[in-house]
Amino acid sequence: MWIAALVAISSGNFAMAAPTILDFEDITAPATITAQYAPRGAIFQEAYLGTDPNAHSGTRVLRTVDPSAEIFNPVPLVIKFTSPQARVKLFASNPVATANGTLTAFDTNGAVVATEGPKPVAHDVFTTVFEVKVPIPTIARVELQVQDSAHQAIDDLEFEGEPPSPVPTEPPVVQIISPANGADLDVDTIDINGTVTGEGLLSPVTSTFAYKQPPESTAPPLNLVFDLTGSGTTRQFQLPGGFSGVPMGPITITAKAQNTGNLTGTATSTFNNLPAAIRDRFNADGGTAAFGAFRFGLVRGACKIAVYEQGAISANGGATFVIRGQILIKWLSLKGPFNSETGYFGCPLGEERDTEVIGGARVQDFERGRIYGSLLGTAPPHTAYVPIVFVEALNKRGGELVNGLPRADPSDSVGPSQTWLFQRFFRPDRTDQLLSTLEIRGTPATLWMERQGGNWFLSALEPSDADKALNKTTATLWESFPCSGNLGPCTVEDEPPFPPENISNAGAIFCGGSTYWPGHPGGPPEWVAIQSFEGDWVATPVFGAVISNFMADIDNVFTHEHTFGGCPYCPDTIGGATTPIGGLCPTCPSDYEFKVRPIGPQPGSFPRPSLFGKENLDYIKIEHEEYYAAAAHNFLGAPRTGDLVHLTGRWIIDCGHSSYKSELHPIFSYATMKTVVSETNSFTGLEEDLFGGIPATRVAIWVNGWYPGGETNEIQFDAFPPPRPSPDAVLHVVKPVDSAAGGYRAAEDVTMQFSLEPVGAPNHVHLKFSSPRRQNTITDAGEMKFESGRQYWGKWYLYWGQ
Amino acid sequence: MQGSPVCVSRFICFCVLLVPLSGCHKAVSPVKGEPFAQVVEVRQRSVTEDPAVMGNFPNGWQMERPNGPPMPAEESELDEFQERLAKIQVAPIVLEDLAPGATRKVELQLGGPSGLNGLVRWIGTTSPLKVTVSLAGSALATTGTTYHFGRDRGGSSLNAKTTAGGPATISVTNTSGVTVKLRILFAASAL
Numbered sequence: 001m002w003i004a005a006l007v008a009i010s011s012g013n014f015a016m017a018a019p020t021i022l023d024f025e026d027i028t029a030p031a032t033i034t035a036q037y038a039p040r041g042a043i044f045q046e047a048y049l050g051t052d053p054n055a056h057s058g059t060r061v062l063r064t065v066d067p068s069a070e071i072f073n074p075v076p077l078v079i080k081f082t083s084p085q086a087r088v089k090l091f092a093s094n095p096v097a098t099a100n101g102t103l104t105a106f107d108t109n110g111a112v113v114a115t116e117g118p119k120p121v122a123h124d125v126f127t128t129v130f131e132v133k134v135p136i137p138t139i140a141r142v143e144l145q146v147q148d149s150a151h152q153a154i155d156d157l158e159f160e161g162e163p164p165s166p167v168p169t170e171p172p173v174v175q176i177i178s179p180a181n182g183a184d185l186d187v188d189t190i191d192i193n194g195t196v197t198g199e200g201l202l203s204p205v206t207s208t209f210a211y212k213q214p215p216e217s218t219a220p221p222l223n224l225v226f227d228l229t230g231s232g233t234t235r236q237f238q239l240p241g242g243f244s245g246v247p248m249g250p251i252t253i254t255a256k257a258q259n260t261g262n263l264t265g266t267a268t269s270t271f272n273n274l275p276a277a278i279r280d281r282f283n284a285d286g287g288t289a290a291f292g293a294f295r296f297g298l299v300r301g302a303c304k305i306a307v308y309e310q311g312a313i314s315a316n317g318g319a320t321f322v323i324r325g326q327i328l329i330k331w332l333s334l335k336g337p338f339n340s341e342t343g344y345f346g347c348p349l350g351e352e353r354d355t356e357v358i359g360g361a362r363v364q365d366f367e368r369g370r371i372y373g374s375l376l377g378t379a380p381p382h383t384a385y386v387p388i389v390f391v392e393a394l395n396k397r398g399g400e401l402v403n404g405l406p407r408a409d410p411s412d413s414v415g416p417s418q419t420w421l422f423q424r425f426f427r428p429d430r431t432d433q434l435l436s437t438l439e440i441r442g443t444p445a446t447l448w449m450e451r452q453g454g455n456w457f458l459s460a461l462e463p464s465d466a467d468k469a470l471n472k473t474t475a476t477l478w479e480s481f482p483c484s485g486n487l488g489p490c491t492v493e494d495e496p497p498f499p500p501e502n503i504s505n506a507g508a509i510f511c512g513g514s515t516y517w518p519g520h521p522g523g524p525p526e527w528v529a530i531q532s533f534e535g536d537w538v539a540t541p542v543f544g545a546v547i548s549n550f551m552a553d554i555d556n557v558f559t560h561e562h563t564f565g566g567c568p569y570c571p572d573t574i575g576g577a578t579t580p581i582g583g584l585c586p587t588c589p590s591d592y593e594f595k596v597r598p599i600g601p602q603p604g605s606f607p608r609p610s611l612f613g614k615e616n617l618d619y620i621k622i623e624h625e626e627y628y629a630a631a632a633h634n635f636l637g638a639p640r641t642g643d644l645v646h647l648t649g650r651w652i653i654d655c656g657h658s659s660y661k662s663e664l665h666p667i668f669s670y671a672t673m674k675t676v677v678s679e680t681n682s683f684t685g686l687e688e689d690l691f692g693g694i695p696a697t698r699v700a701i702w703v704n705g706w707y708p709g710g711e712t713n714e715i716q717f718d719a720f721p722p723p724r725p726s727p728d729a730v731l732h733v734v735k736p737v738d739s740a741a742g743g744y745r746a747a748e749d750v751t752m753q754f755s756l757e758p759v760g761a762p763n764h765v766h767l768k769f770s771s772p773r774r775q776n777t778i779t780d781a782g783e784m785k786f787e788s789g790r791q792y793w794g795k796w797y798l799y800w801g802q
Numbered sequence: 803m804q805g806s807p808v809c810v811s812r813f814i815c816f817c818v819l820l821v822p823l824s825g826c827h828k829a830v831s832p833v834k835g836e837p838f839a840q841v842v843e844v845r846q847r848s849v850t851e852d853p854a855v856m857g858n859f860p861n862g863w864q865m866e867r868p869n870g871p872p873m874p875a876e877e878s879e880l881d882e883f884q885e886r887l888a889k890i891q892v893a894p895i896v897l898e899d900l901a902p903g904a905t906r907k908v909e910l911q912l913g914g915p916s917g918l919n920g921l922v923r924w925i926g927t928t929s930p931l932k933v934t935v936s937l938a939g940s941a942l943a944t945t946g947t948t949y950h951f952g953r954d955r956g957g958s959s960l961n962a963k964t965t966a967g968g969p970a971t972i973s974v975t976n977t978s979g980v981t982v983k984l985r986i987l988f989a990a991s992a993l
Contacts, residue, residue, distance in 0.1 A: 557987060779957075
């Protein structure tokens with residue numbers, strides 16, 4: 001009291017109150033301190049009241065913020081006074097390290113009226129004293145700032161000046177003007193503003209922005225802070241620029257304001273924000289009775305999705321789509337690679353529909369893929385999804401009609417198997433077919449599409465009943481596409497148009513516009529090579545499907561060595577003369593023939609547009625003398641309708657007919673491919689399982705005596721197993737041993753090399769055959785003579801095991 | 803999966819399974835450095851069992867009709883051949899043995915200028931025989947384009963053109979030291 005009286009005397013006309021000391025021991029810690037000390041004249045900006053064993057007095061101190069808060073910019077500790085002060089004193093501390101600090105005093109206009117410091121502020125102890133004084137009480141605010149710190153703390157705050165202003169006894173009245181309570185809105189941005197009325201109003205106004213979020217979301221309601229503007233007893237608050245990204249559904253804004261009486265006023269505004277298109281669709285499709293209550297909303301670019309208890313509605317522009325039932329459940333369950341993103345599969349691209357496949361299911365397309373429901377033939381809950389990288393590939397290759405439906409969700413085996421994404425597909429209407437497989441595998445990542453051949457591609461590839469009875473079905477067609485990542489995207493080109501352009505002027509180019517017959521002076525040979533440089537000996541490759549096979553009914557004995565019976569027009573062709581023993585006539589047949597519909601690129605046709613001659617527009621015919629092939633046909637089986645086949649041979653135009661068709665005549669090699677489960681036991685004649693009932697691709701290979709060999713004339717092709725059944729299945733290969741005791745050998749004058757490819761994630765065998773150059777004789781009539789001493793034959797089996 | 807013992811045990815399983823393939827008795831070859839593949843080798847049929855590879859051709863050009871499917875009607879080339887046959891005159895075909903030093907002739911009576919094609923095939927030697935095409939005794943072509951393959955097969959093709967009609971002849975003389983089986987085809991096409 002003595003000191004206070006002295007100051008009052010020296011201050012002339014000012015009524016000086018006794019010094020006020022806040023030791024912060026009167027409020028339970030921890031606590032956020034704003035206006036609790038307003039009745040005693042000090043207001044803080046959400047300072048943090050905590051305990052400290054080194055407090056200057058007692059155990060409690062006041063910090064700028066909670067010590068656990070991560071703040072990367074310096075923040076001062078601000079103290080406002082409800083009345084002008086002449087002196088302010090405090091004991092400061094700084095956590096972690098000693099650093100320079102400054103206490104600055106401001107008047108009501110924000111002008112600096114006094115400072116102390118900078119000077120070192122001891123860390124962790126409250127021994128550093130700051131004190132600012134002015135002759136006349138003009139200090140409205142002080143700020144303590146320790147260099148680079150947001151965590152400075154004080155104790156025993158002492159201030160002296162005019163007595164505290166009286167504090168209001170009524171809470172402030174808060175009113176939210178915008179958004180209006182109860183409004184139905186369709187907005188992305190809203191203006192938030194309102195007023196606060198009362199005495200001793202404190203800025204800022206705090207608000208919460210509460211909306212419905214996905215159930216797994218742990219995000220708290222959004223908090224917003226508004227500065228109060230204006231003066232007097234009614235002031236305004238507003239969010240500059242409005243609030244962008246307004247969520248969907250019912251939203252409640254709660255605004256709170258405080259006054260110096262430490263009293264809080266509150267207002268709320270609840271509005272419903274939904275795109276008009278969703279609102280309309282919701283009402284049109286049955287409203288709450290059909291959809292249930294609103295759960296949460298999602299925004300994906302221009303698309304918005306409102307999720308209800310029993311359905312979801314998306315809107316993108318004016319288009320709306322509904323997600324329901326099993327598909328909705330599946331959609332909600334797909335949360336991305338980290339299982340944290342509700343709605344990961346994105347917006348629907350259309351309504352739910354029936355699948356195109358007979359006996360199929362329900363399906364709906366989304367941005368990230370396709371979801372199937374009611375999938376009969378699959379495990380409960382009879383739903384599955386197909387990632388977009390597979391959907392796009394399947395759509396490029398015939399869609400659901402061809403490729404069927406997913407058997408289950410995709411899986412993987414990301415260890416040594418390098419299977420990044422794996423999924424199988426089935427045709428409900430074709431349970432006899434092997435499941436197809438799509439997988440992304442290996443490094444670099446490659447998308448493989450593995451589909452057993454069938455009538456989805458060519459009717460000729462449908463196995464005959466006899467084949468089915470013997471467990472022989474069509475081999476598998478494999479395609480590969482490069483991917484830019486392990487989960488895609490992958491580049492799947494459109495299938496090239498088929499048939500490609502043919503060699504329409506083949507007769508003029510290769511046959512001089514004429515045709516062959518015996519004794520035709522200046523006429524062409526019966527067969528003329530298409531390739532220009534040593535074309536008779538170029539091993540032109542053809543890969544495709546055998547669409548028919550038969551024995552020739554007539555041939556030209558002038559250009560064939562061996563013949564078999566059934567010679568047409570005999571003996572008329574020799575003037576009715578007596579035929580030699582065996583009934584030999586110029587028309588006796590010699591050849592085994594089959595037709596191949598090429599599949600995929602036709603690299604052997606370069607620089608011609610395709611393998612096709614003048615009148616064979618979508619197939620190429622293969623002819624060779626049966627005599628030389630008889631043993632191979634007996635051991636390996638002749639190429640037959642329904643086989644996939646890789647061939648090489650002498651690519652020619654048949655100048656014997658004005659149709660000028662192209663042929664491989666003769667062939668240098670064939671590799672027929674079939675899916676087999678069993679083979680015929682040569683001793684018992686019965687079918688016996690090969691690999692425990694596991695389907696295998698049988699590749700029957702014949703390289704023959706017409707093959708001229710030579711550098712850059714190797715025979716190369718890939719052999720694939722059936723579709724891979726699981727993401728960690730291992731390739732098994734059974735092949736003929738190259739040589740063995742007793743003079744056994746699989747090859748004569750042919751070198752066979754093979755490799756398992758791709759390295760690290762093998763799924764097929766690459767085979768290469770080569771021989772020394774040997775240019776077989778071509779007669780002046782165009783016949784290519786067979787030569788002995790050269791052959792490879794054998795049956796390879798490829799299948800998947802563990 | 804990797805390692806001999808397991809592979810061997812799997813091999814045993816394969817041997818049982820692969821009986822239909824023919825004698826299975828070859829060891830397993832694990833793929834070096836490739837854990838995701840396994841290769842098994844089995845003995846199948848030796849290429850030496852194929853007479854065509856070994857050059858063991860029978861003494862003739864005829865074979866039994868194979869069991870393959872007949873040519874479908876829509877594939878038949880009979881009409882196209884008939885059109886071709888209408889353009890040529892073919893001599894009765896010779897199919898017989900020819901002793902060393904002997905000569906066999908075939909004649910066609912030409913009505914006018916013609917193209918001639920003679921095709922001679924033989925079994926017994928890879929050496930070319932003497933072949934001549936002539937018109938009314940005047941040689942038009944000799945030897946022709948010859949070929950041979952296998953142990954004892956050969957042939958010759960001759961083409962000639964006449965400017966007039968008359969008796970055209972192809973003659974073959976066995977200049978080898980062994981009896982050969984001979985097949986002569988001789989055709990003419992009017993110019």
